[in-house]
Amino acid sequence: MALTACNFDKNGEKTEIEVPEPAVTVAAFTTKPQFKLNSLTSSKTDQLEFNFSKSVDIELDVYDKDDNSIFQYASAEPTSEYTLNIGRESVGTLLDHGTYHYSLTISRNGQSETRHGEFTKGIRLIKQFDNKVSDISVSNGQLYVATGDYMRLVEVHKVDTRDGQISTLNIDPNQLPKPIYDMKVHGNSLFLAGRKSQWMGGNLLTSYSLVDQSLTVLESDLACKTTTDDECSAVFSLQPKDDALYIGTSNGLYVKHGEKYSKVTDTGLDSESDIKTQFVDQQGRLWIGSMAKGGVAVKDNGQWQAFTEQNSGLPAGGFMDFSQTPSGDILMAGNINGLVKYNPGTQVWNHFTPANSDVLDHNLVSVAYRNGVLIGSHDFGVAKSQNLSQWQVSDNTNSAMLTISTDACEFDPNSVMCKQVIVVERMVTDAEGRVFAAIGKGIYELY
Known part of the structure; x- marks a missing residue:
């Protein structure tokens, strides 16, 4: 009980x-x-x-x-x-x-x-930063934390998950994406992906050498283009797998093998789909999810299979994050229909919303597993469940979680759009099963 x-x-x-x-x-x-x-x-x-x-x-x-x-x-x-x-x-x-x-x-x-x-x-505050955290990533005992956006200084910090030591990487902020949407260690480099704007600057994709601390801009090598030959507006997700780096953009999926970049067109999803999230499961399968156009796809033994609202039990809406239970169920955080669970063995789909369960929100941005399923909402905090029907919610009223002010507060504190909000940006799991979360301006460990 x-x-x-x-x-x-x-x-x-x-x-x-x-x-x-x-x-x-x-x-x-x-x-x-x-x-x-x-x-x-x-x-x-x-x-x-x-x-x-x-x-x-x-x-x-x-x-x-x-x-x-x-x-x-x-x-x-x-x-x-x-x-x-x-x-x-x-x-x-x-x-x-x-x-x-x-x-x-x-x-x-x-x-x-x-x-x-x-x-x-249940929730341990590790560090509050001056600016909002846009992304976190964990690798080899190091938690990488991106802060700032197109209006505020973009920085990348490194937190040792064992002793808590914090440092800021010596990177020219003008060379970084604005903001950073995803970071992954691949080989000896930390790859940083995000948005580029004609007016605000930034770069779509860069790599930071963990050996000599040099930064390389990669977007010309990536050559991500739309159907009208315009440059892609964003790189949303990165996923190393074997010797390759998969790159999810605003206009489809790309893959980097060595120095060669190519577009992946056989996923079964629209080749121009925004690939918002990627995940490699315990069996080595690669999962990708689209937010704007919806649908997910999985690559297993070299073959892609796409799941959509039309051909499977996948509900409508976009998908923001994946995780997996110890028993092998795939968990998906949806931006309209809450939490989705899929059993690859039985091919059974279940989805959980406030209408049919105690899940805290229709709009979920992150999902993880640590002695139970953890979900993150963009508005209502974090919830944990052992059975996917009863959830324990943690937010600013009952935990160490802190709210942040909306951007409107900077321009008009009396505006109806000026609010104190909880923004759960991402949850990540390290090799030991520890779960870390980016919430507002802080990073936390979830138990």
């Missing part, structure tokens, strides 16, 4: 507690067990709360992910309500972010039973 924690204030941490359904022999829970981060006092306090139908004695042991005991408690007299301070900032025992489990023994009138539960201290 997945339980959602409540919190005292907007700086609290949204969490989930797993409690099995026991045969009630001593006392039932009258409310769901809750983990709370109490920030209302002068010192933050981690708390576990249990409420029972009868007065009981309890013994509690809390363990970290390595099964080390971090907190023990035994009641002195029975009561029906327990709020236990399991960590305090003032004495240096505030819990780290992550997953914990506990053993709770309940006793009354000579009877006792033991229940087990789990909770997660």
Whole structure:
């Protein structure tokens, strides 16, 4: 049974507690067990709360992910309500972010039973930047963070995911895309893709050498053209696979082999489709998705297969991101029809929207997996689910997540378009299964 924690204030941490359904022999829970981060006092306090139908004695042991005991408690007299301070900032025992489990023994009138539960201290803010984060990418323990856009200085930062050290790459911002939409390490280079504007400048595609820190502009080599022979307006996605780099543009899919670039025309989708997202799954298949024209395609053993609203169970709309569950289901974040799940083995499609499930939004921009499915909305934060029907939402009201002001606020703070919003730009997963998110001006780790 997945339980959602409540919190005292907007700086609290949204969490989930797993409690099995026991045969009630001593006392039932009258409310769901809750983990709370109490920030209302002068010192933050981690708390576990249990409420029972009868007065009981309890013994509690809390363990970290390595099964080390971090907190023990035994009641002195029975009561029906327990709020236990399991960590305090003032004495240096505030819990780290992550997953914990506990053993709770309940006793009354000579009877006792033991229940087990789990909770997660769920969102960790790593760094707030001066400008909005437009993209993140992770490779070999390094999280690359792009900030800025056509109106603000574009920079690329590097965060060591092991020790948290942060540096800014020495790159001329005028040579970078404005903004950066995607970054991927391929070979010894970090490739940076994004938008180029006749009025605002920028470049569609560049590569930054991780060896000698030099920058190379690649758009003339890419030679991305529209049907009217105009230059493409954007490169949206990059995906290394084997020795190739696949490049998703505003006008179709390209591939780079060595120094040679060529257009891919056999995907089964419109060859001029915008390729907004790409993903290589656990089986080595390459998935691509279009936003403006819709549809996805997969390359398996050298052959492409396209899925559209007309030929499959894929719903209408565009697709922004892919992920995969440990069991092999492909997850797709849609910009109209929410979350889509596809089982390649059974070829069964399922889609989840606010109309048929508890999913937080029709318009999703990112999806990932870490001990459950994580989805990111452009407006409503992040949600996590174990079963794709019940979701625990984290936003600025119940987690460390921070909002940003819309661009309209810079010109007219009194405008109806001036709002505080949550923008989940992207979620990425590293080789260890850790999930990082770009939200507003910050980068976070999600648990």
